[in-house]
Amino acid sequence: MTIRVYNTMTRKKEEFVPVNDNKVGIYVCGPTVYDYFHIGNARIFIVFDVVRRYLKWRGYEVTYVQNFTDIDDKMIKRAQELGITVSELAERFIAAYREDAAALGIEEADVHPRATEHIPEIIKLIETLMEKKMAYNVDGNVYFDTQAYAQYGGLSQQPLEELVAGARVEVDEQKKHPLDFALWKKQKPGEPAWESPWGLGRPGWHIECSAMSMKYLGETVDIHAGGPDLVFPHHENEKAQSEGATGKPFVKYWLHAGYLNINKQKMSKSLGNFLTVRELRQKIDPLVIRFFMLSAHYRNPINYAPELLQQAQSGLERLNNVVYNLRHLLTTLPPEKVQTAETEEKLQALQTYKERFITAMDDDFNTADAISVLFDLARETNTYLKKKELSKIVIEKTLQFFEDVGAILGFFTEKEDNELDEKINAMIAKRQEARAKKDWATADAIRDELLAMGIILEDTPQGVRWRKK
């Protein structure tokens, strides 16, 4: 079985074969840290977090790099508004990023490089382009010469004339061609700046990703990913400058996720219709946000609405419940004496579910389909759990399956809180005494009290159990 991925470059699903054996390099364009990131950004981080986890699970040795853009026009503007330095601004929102991302179950990248910490690499890359006459300096501003790179426009599949014709922005007089873009920007008064062969200035936006991707992942990276609006110009430009400098393919597979829309419109900072993760996760379990994102295919647009999160919450609860059922049962279930034919059959069936899960994920990371496999297994498991004779092995293996795939999708992690546990268990014991005496009023009062604490009680054939709301 092979993994197939949709490559924006070819507009087709291709068989995934890493450049170097089973080593996989992934570079994902990260946030510009001038504000809290919104749930549209979150979709990108979540989706590629799953891609990363899945490839690891499939046996690849993955190196995952996600940058922080910590110097650009927006950073400078925002820092001025807040009356702090650009680097203070970066520190503040990088810390915020880490908190919000962790809440969403996004693993830390292996490397989180920052543009300002890679100025020497950036300058060196620009120098190479200058030597190759693919870049030119006009009074301290250095531009990439798009005319010098024949394949320009190849990623976005736009004819050059059309890109120019559609340009909605005033043409910079200094540029030789309207599509040329800044590699190095000359310092303006009051702006942070670094020394360079072209004078004081700072890197353009696109060059940082090229420099950092090549530094950490080599001249050709397996996967370079980001949001759909990065295809042009950001990734087009990265490709041009990188391949211009090295003469080698910069990226083997370009992956782009779909938009997260709100009221059927793209959510973006510039439109002002955004909702930050920081804000939303006060109202809803951040893993519900994650589940919501993964319940559609990553390349399709999804629309955000509070009702849809509600639906997602109910769905995730269902899966959480079955995992909970299994965990609870394992605490009381004795080992079986003999293995029955049914046990064998159940274990076989489990294998089928696993294969279905893999087939779904192998097909361009179809998490929606993969999740439906979990729902199918959830039903079968719940039905099985009603039986009098249960096989401990089956329960264990089923739980293991859920935890296994949960680790890929980022669900079913166990949280413990011993102090709370003791208190709850004491209350449950009291309620059981009341129930034994058929004192339903007292029993129900205790149940309500627990509910007020956010604890749901359930009386099951295997005894009382509780879970957090």
Place this chain on the structure above:
RNA sequence: GGCGACAUAGCCAAGUGGUAAGGCAGAGGACUGCAAAUCCUUUAUCCCCGGUUCAAAUCCGGGUGUCGCCUCCA
């Protein structure tokens, strides 16, 4: 103007040639001291029109609608 994506049940959403997965919500039933959880039953002329084919949600042509990129944006 150029390029592109999408249109599947009340809602969300898989499925790219073989007769419509899954979830949420609703209705009815089972179980329960009551609940909760769970299970069972129940809901689709796959946007429209034409074509190819033994066979089309799926391929081709033409519409309609929605959105996006071409400017910083994930």
